Amino acid sequence: MQRSLLIILSALLISFQANAGEYVMHESVKQVYSNYTCMRFAEADKILLAYKATDPDDPAIAYAENYALFLKCFISEDRALFNKLKSEFGKRMDIADDISDDSPWKRFFKAEMLMHVAVIKIKFREYITSAYQLRKAYKLLEENKRLFPDFVPDDKTLGFFHCAIATVPENYMWLVSIAGFNGSLSAGIQELDRALKASQTKSEYKWMYGDAVCLRLVCKMNFEKAYKEATKMAGDIDPTFHGPLRNFITASVYVNNNTHGDEYNFFQNTVLNPAGYYPIPYLRYMRGLVHLGRLELTDAEADFKYYSSVYKGHSFVKASLQKQAWIKLLQGDKPGYLKMIAKVDEVGDDFTDEDKQAQKEFENAIVPNPYLLKARVLFDGAQYLRSLYAIAGVPIENFSTTRDQVELTYRMGRINDELQRTPAALRFYIKTIEIGQKLPYYFAANSALHAAYIYEMGGDTTNAIKYYKQCLDMRGHDYQNSIDQKAKSGLQRINPKK
Numbered sequence: 336m337q338r339s340l341l342i343i344l345s346a347l348l349i350s351f352q353a354n355a356g357e358y359v360m361h362e363s364v365k366q367v368y369s370n371y372t373c374m375r376f377a378e379a380d381k382i383l384l385a386y387k388a389t390d391p392d393d394p395a396i397a398y399a400e401n402y403a404l405f406l407k408c409f410i411s412e413d414r415a416l417f418n419k420l421k422s423e424f425g426k427r428m429d430i431a432d433d434i435s436d437d438s439p440w441k442r443f444f445k446a447e448m449l450m451h452v453a454v455i456k457i458k459f460r461e462y463i464t465s466a467y468q469l470r471k472a473y474k475l476l477e478e479n480k481r482l483f484p485d486f487v488p489d490d491k492t493l494g495f496f497h498c499a500i501a502t503v504p505e506n507y508m509w510l511v512s513i514a515g516f517n518g519s520l521s522a523g524i525q526e527l528d529r530a531l532k533a534s535q536t537k538s539e540y541k542w543m544y545g546d547a548v549c550l551r552l553v554c555k556m557n558f559e560k561a562y563k564e565a566t567k568m569a570g571d572i573d574p575t576f577h578g579p580l581r582n583f584i585t586a587s588v589y590v591n592n593n594t595h596g597d598e599y600n601f602f603q604n605t606v607l608n609p610a611g612y613y614p615i616p617y618l619r620y621m622r623g624l625v626h627l628g629r630l631e632l633t634d635a636e637a638d639f640k641y642y643s644s645v646y647k648g649h650s651f652v653k654a655s656l657q658k659q660a661w662i663k664l665l666q667g668d669k670p671g672y673l674k675m676i677a678k679v680d681e682v683g684d685d686f687t688d689e690d691k692q693a694q695k696e697f698e699n700a701i702v703p704n705p706y707l708l709k710a711r712v713l714f715d716g717a718q719y720l721r722s723l724y725a726i727a728g729v730p731i732e733n734f735s736t737t738r739d740q741v742e743l744t745y746r747m748g749r750i751n752d753e754l755q756r757t758p759a760a761l762r763f764y765i766k767t768i769e770i771g772q773k774l775p776y777y778f779a780a781n782s783a784l785h786a787a788y789i790y791e792m793g794g795d796t797t798n799a800i801k802y803y804k805q806c807l808d809m810r811g812h813d814y815q816n817s818i819d820q821k822a823k824s825g826l827q828r829i830n831p832k833k
Contacts, residue, residue, distance in 0.1 A: 358440045361386065364395050365542055371403055372545035373578035374613040379403070394434055397427040398444055405451035409458065410615055412648025417455055424452050439483040446475040447492065458650075458686065473516055487533045487540055494526025495550045498558050501831075502824040520558055520827040527551050535573075545576040549584050558824045560788070562592040579608050579615040586621055598625050598717075616646040620655055628716015630709075632662050643682075650690065652683030657693035661712065664705055672702065688814045695813065704739045710746050719753045722746070741771040745778035752785055761786060768805070777813040780806050784822055796829050803829075 363386040370379035380403070387396050401423070408416040427448060434441035449472035456465035476493045479486060500518025531551050534544040548568070555565040569588040572581060582605055589598035602622045608614035623638030636659060643655040656679045663671030679697040683690055696703070706729050713722035726746060734743050748763030764782040771779035787802035806822040 368542045376613045394430050397430040401427050439486040442475040442479040446472040490526040491530035494523045497523030498554050501827050502820050521831040556591045566592050578612045627712050636662050649683045653679045653693040654689035692813045707742050723750050741778050780809040780812050780818050
């Protein structure tokens with residue numbers, strides 16, 4: 336889900352002014368765009384209202400209003416806002432239809448609004464109409480690219496479309512099939528690179544910069560596995576792009592890169608949701624994970640409590656309660672764990688992989704092994720030696736269940752991998768696959784994924800392909816969506832034509 340959130344918060348705002356059949360971005364609308372991208376909704380609304388009084392028929396006004404409503408709806412998961420977005424959608428599409436067919440903005444504008452509504456529908460599980468609207472958006476963009484090959488905004492949107500389609504998880508392939516999508520990771524990356532470069536070097540496309548850099552970072556992290564490049568790009572973001580969205584994308588880069596301290600320093604030194612900006616509560620959940628990964632349990636618990644009590648949507652609420660339960664267990668409070676994990680069943684839903692795993696933990700009623708849990712959270716916090724010490728030397732009788740034994744070999748594989756002890760990592764990964772591939776846990780699938788990474792980086796494409804495919808062959812485990820997406824991205828990197 337984290338990847339899905341990154342994608343949408345990087346969404347596109349296109350604004351323009353009608354003038355004798357030709358659309359030109361007005362300075363006021365540029366300010367609106369900039370403020371929305373930075374989550375300064377109140378300031379943007381004031382500027383848009385003033386501009387609306389001077390040129391009420393500009394189609395950019397309808398688009399800007401649609402974009403703002405979409406973005407607030409995605410962040411808040413407020414059903415009332417969702418219903419409002421749907422009810423006003425037809426009217427705004429009609430306004431876009433008044434634009435001349437000879438303008439590339441018409442198709443682009445309509446495609447963007449279709450995507451906005453479709454993505455929110457996925458969050459609210461209206462899958463069939465979402466697939467239909469995504470297909471219409473995709474076809475409009477493809478048609479636009481054929482008619483206007485030099486229209487740069489298409490590269491930004493269609494490029495990300497192509498990357499995402501090429502790596503969609505297996506259990507969403509039905510949607511891809513229905514929609515008739517086709518995607519290539521390498522082609523999508525080239526398109527995004529063109530859009531980002533244009534936004535950096537050409538004044539007429541500077542309005543695209545925030546969107547383009549977010550989308551490009553999402554691809555580097557989630558599709559290309561180019562973490563070092565993503566870290567450098569995040570550090571070089573232009574200061575004109577600021578606020579919670581920039582904080583979110585930057586934090587995501589540091590967390591995904593498993594850096595030693597960058598993510599901690601960022602959260603310690605950054606006001607996550609400054610006054611005057613629309614807040615992204617998920618940033619507090621992310622900070623809680625960073626604290627948990629260092630066993631700073633009091634600070635972690637405060638962030639998770641804030642998220643689960645303040646956030647009124649459904650995503651990551653179960654996961655937040657699960658993390659609070661873990662903290663109780665790490666503190667030696669098993670009754671507190673049982674009380675907190677029971678709350679998982681009372682709130683939120685299981686839309687994200689993290690929430691699915693939290694719900695499954697409650698339903699299975701199996702208390703996590705405290706040694707393995709400590710090793711896990713330390714590993715997730717890039718504290719690799721501390722993670723190793725949490726399980727090294729622990730008597731084997733403390734890992735009595737089959738799940739514990741599979742997780743132990745998996746955890747040893749991951750720790751050795753991050754400590755660059757590659758031969759040992761591969762031995763543990765292969766052992767985990769052997770004993771865990773028929774079990775309903777993610778350990779074997781993720782071992783196959785990371786074994787494939789090792790072989791890919793070493794230039795052994797035969798074994799890399801073998802393990803990526805073996806990863807995809809394992810079904811019904813935790814984190815299915817995210818693991819499948821990473822394996823498909825790996826196959827695309829090795830053989831983009833497949």
